[in-house]
Amino acid sequence: MISKKTSEKNLQLFTFPKDGKSSKNILDKGLLITFEGGEGSGKSTQCKRLVNKLVSEGVNSILVHEPGNTPMGEQVRKWIKSKSIKNPIAETYLFCAARAELCKAVIEPALDKGITVIVDRFIHSTIAYQGYGKGVPLDVIDQLNTITIKDLSPDLTILLDIDPDLSTQRINKNINIELSSLNNNKKKSKRENFEGNKYENMSMSFHHKVRNGYLEMANEQRSSWSIVGAHQSESRVADSIWKRVKRLIDTHKSN
Template identity: 40%
Template sequence: MSHGLFIVFEGGEGSGKSTQVERLYRRLAETQRKALPVREPGTTPLGLHLREYLKSKQPLTPESELLLFAAARAQLVADHIRPSLERGFIVMSDRFSGSTVAYQGYGRAVRRDVIDYLNDYATGGLNPDVTFLLDIDPEEGLHRVGKPQLQLALSPDASAEVGRADVEGHRRFEDQPLAFHNRVRRGYLDLAKDNPGWRTLDARLPEEELAEQVWDIVLPLLPRLTSDPPVVSTPALL
């Protein structure tokens, strides 16, 4: 069986994850590597339906949100990530299980043991080979994404509605207080500290410089891949 490489990009709002996934995808294409970009939620029909539902801003309890993201992740792993890894692909995911720990765990105070169980169950125990945490101060990140209600987020009296401040560009939960985003960042930093497979990068750097740092870490991992003869990268499934 061939074994690919599983790379995940994590980070808060405005950290530039999607940009770095796209840059790495193009770089791998230049080297004729088989690469597959995916994102959460998305890529699968279930993930896309979840994205649309989240755009509706219908209220969700933290527990409901946790279960929805777990269901979408299970489908993504089954349909795309695991089969592609078995074929020797380099799979790059814009968010994975770390987002659930940071957002629903630290951000919304859902029990960590419940999150860990669901993450493991949804992924079948699949873990990334390397996870890039693009770290940025939440206030700067919110400015980057042009959050219309940034002043609400900076207010201690702002609503603490559940969920992410944006769902990859859709900005579902714009009225989250800054304290929420600070908790999310703390969650990410704790994950990076506790997991040797995580690499923390300064998301304030120019995107070209950040892309070079990512490439310097990924490049030594490429020779160990076992796969069929290299082909041009697959079309993006984002």
């Protein structure tokens, strides 16, 4: 059982702004905004940009990622990165366990306090990667997600869509740029780290299945999803995201 004190501590770790100053929240109710997308789509960058924009507009916000931000989540992240988990069903259970802890310890307490939560990957990542990508039955994942998040549902899911062939080129380009600035010892260590990314190193067939899964989900839930072309420049992607998020905020503003 997660205590109220633990939940308060978790919120202090992730709440923006970081200067400790309180600010008026323009929303009465916290919103749950999730980011989805394949490898190299720029999710993490856009999550950070959005939460900073929200804070500047008077929306108290936190940014969390899956798996992570709780002791269980960080342990699951280590297991997944170590490639020691080979069974897709086992992966699914681990992601759902980490998600259950994150929802109870961080997301739900934040929303209850009127804090908007930005999540870098949520339930749809498991559906896309383990379901469409690795063949875990979708009804099994749906059942686990229902148990994991109960009535919690994103107010908006932003899908950063990009062709896997293009995203692979982007990833390789970024790797080469980063490696070029390092000495040989650091370069070797960094290269091993890049090569250890479990999902970036999956087959192109896998990445296309993941993308198709995302697009299928987005087209089935158009009212709560926004598809943004991640092939555009970082600033243009951010502008597109903000336009959609602002519409959501305007419908929930305090009087």
